[in-house]
Amino acid sequence: MLSLLVSILAATPVHVIAVHGARSTGALEKLKGLPATTIDATALHTYLLRTEGMFPMQDFEGFSAAPIAEWAPASAETWKQGVAHCQTVVGPPPWKAGIGGALACANRLSVYLWQQFASQQKAARVFEIDVVLDERKGKVNVRGSVWEPHSRDQLFLDETVPVAELDKTVERVVSALIAKKGKPQARNVISELASALLGDPFAGQAKATTPVAFKKTCAAMPKSLTITPKGILADSLSARWTPEGAAAPAMPCTLTFNEHTEAGVGEVLTLMTTLMTCSSNIVSAEFAKSGALKRPMVDLVSERLVQGLATKLCK
Numbered sequence: 045m046l047s048l049l050v051s052i053l054a055a056t057p058v059h060v061i062a063v064h065g066a067r068s069t070g071a072l073e074k075l076k077g078l079p080a081t082t083i084d085a086t087a088l089h090t091y092l093l094r095t096e097g098m099f100p101m102q103d104f105e106g107f108s109a110a111p112i113a114e115w116a117p118a119s120a121e122t123w124k125q126g127v128a129h130c131q132t133v134v135g136p137p138p139w140k141a142g143i144g145g146a147l148a149c150a151n152r153l154s155v156y157l158w159q160q161f162a163s164q165q166k167a168a169r170v171f172e173i174d175v176v177l178d179e180r181k182g183k184v185n186v187r188g189s190v191w192e193p194h195s196r197d198q199l200f201l202d203e204t205v206p207v208a209e210l211d212k213t214v215e216r217v218v219s220a221l222i223a224k225k226g227k228p229q230a231r232n233v234i235s236e237l238a239s240a241l242l243g244d245p246f247a248g249q250a251k252a253t254t255p256v257a258f259k260k261t262c263a264a265m266p267k268s269l270t271i272t273p274k275g276i277l278a279d280s281l282s283a284r285w286t287p288e289g290a291a292a293p294a295m296p297c298t299l300t301f302n303e304h305t306e307a308g309v310g311e312v313l314t315l316m317t318t319l320m321t322c323s324s325n326i327v328s329a330e331f332a333k334s335g336a337l338k339r340p341m342v343d344l345v346s347e348r349l350v351q352g353l354a355t356k357l358c359k
Contacts (some may be wrong), residue, residue, distance in 0.1 A: 056081050057168035061163070062089035065175025070214045071188075075171055078222065083165055088114040089172070092154040099143060101150040102124070107131035115157075119164050126153050126160075127235045133317060135326040141357065145328055152306075156234040163193045171221060175214060177207065184210045189231075190221040196233050199226030236304045244275040245301050245316060245341075252280040252343040256350040261287040262358035266295035269322070273299060280346040287354060295351075297322040303333070316341075320349045327352035 059080045063072045076082050082156035090113055095102045107130045111123040139146040162170045169190055176185040184207050201220060205213045215231035219224055228356040265287045271278035277299060303316040317330045331341060 054164060055282050056085065056164050059169050059171060060085050060165055060167040061171045061173075062086045063171075063173045063175075064090070064094065065173075065177070067177060067184075067210060068121040068173060068175040068214065070173065070211055071173045071218045074215070074218050074222075075173075083167070085114065085161065088112070089158060090162060101147045102128070102154050102293060103137070103146070103150055104153070107134070108136075116161070116164055119160070122160050122174070123157060126157055126237055129153070132306075132326070132327045133330075147332070152234055153237065155232060156237055159193065159234060163332050164263055167193055171218075173214075173218065175210070177210075179207070182207050184213070186210075186213050186217050186220050188217045188226075189229075190224070190226070191231055193224075196230060197228055198231040199224060200229045201226045220305065232306075235308055244273070244277070245303070246280075249276050249340055249342045251276055251283065252340065253283045254343075255286045256284045256347050256354075258287055258340040258351070258354050260358045261289050261354065263289060263291040265290040266292040266355050268294045270294050270296045271320075272296070276301075276342055277346060280342050281320070282347060283294075284346055284350050295322050301339070318345050318349065320353065322353060325353060325356045327356065 047066065049309045057080045059073045059075065059078060060083045061072070062085055063075065065071075072084070076084070091114070092102055104127050107127050111117070111120045115123055129155050131147075133149050134146045136301050137146075147239060169192055172189050174185075174187045176187075178184065183204055185202070185204045187200075187202045189198045199221060201217045203213055203217060267290045269285050271281055271283055281297075298321045300319040300321070301316065303314055306315055314333045314334055315330055316330060320327050327349050329345045329352070331337070331344055333341070337344070
């Protein structure tokens with residue numbers, strides 16, 4: 045009898061759920077009533093993916109935050125490594141000049157940690173439900189999705205109805221997702237933030253020599269850059285660093301390269317990140333490696349790094 049009970053418990057699926065909205069209790073109760081081990085991760089999902097403001101990003105306290113209470117203590121290292129990765133890429137705040145890079149890394153990190161949480165909980169399925177009430181218009185929007193951690197796809201439903209139909213619409217949407225019914229749609233899968241370091245990814249490309257147009261220059265800028273390791277990108281950066289009014293001595297900089305694959309919506313991308321560390325200044329350039337680029341990669345990366353360093357030095 046005991047072995048049978050153990051087998052039944054072992055076979056019980058795990059569902060991770062996140063339910064948002066002032067009148068979403070019906071959805072929460074229905075999901076918790078399933079014959080499954082239900083983990084209500086709404087608080088974690090809110091922290092990671094429900095930020096608001098001009099730049100909708102969870103900045104993880106300047107990419108220095110320790111794991112929050114809702115994160116599994118046994119997986120603390122995953123959190124710490126992810127946060128440290130973004131601080132390495134974009135540096136500490138403020139990111140006035142590099143807010144785009146900070147926003148990109150923060151949003152990717154949030155998705156990555158949410159997906160890692162689901163995998164670590166050994167979830168069979170993940171349900172995400174949003175109930176958004178617009179009392180002024182007398183309408184309610186009910187959105188829901190369900191996905192399996194090993195899959196690149198999800199099922200999605202999105203319905204807008206009069207407020208009077210809220211409860212039955214929530215019931216209909218949640219029931220459909222439970223029954224694995226909905227509109228199939230690709231989802232963004234981020235299984236890693238960065239891979240092992242690369243060698244020189246620019247080998248064989250032509251050196252870029254066109255001077256970069258600076259938005260601002262200042263005396264704090266060095267007259268030249270001394271860059272290691274040597275290579276096409278290092279030569280391009282040295283050639284394109286020609287600021288007017290620079291008075292500081294040559295500045296030593298170090299380049300680091302890494303790349304990783306990311307399953308975006310409808311395609312798998314290979315993203316290459318180049319970091320340039322010059323004293324306490326860290327600038328980065330990230331591009332998807334694609335044959336559709338209109339300019340050589342070394343041209344794009346060197347321009348981004350030169351402009352980024354100039355902006356930091358003259359802020």
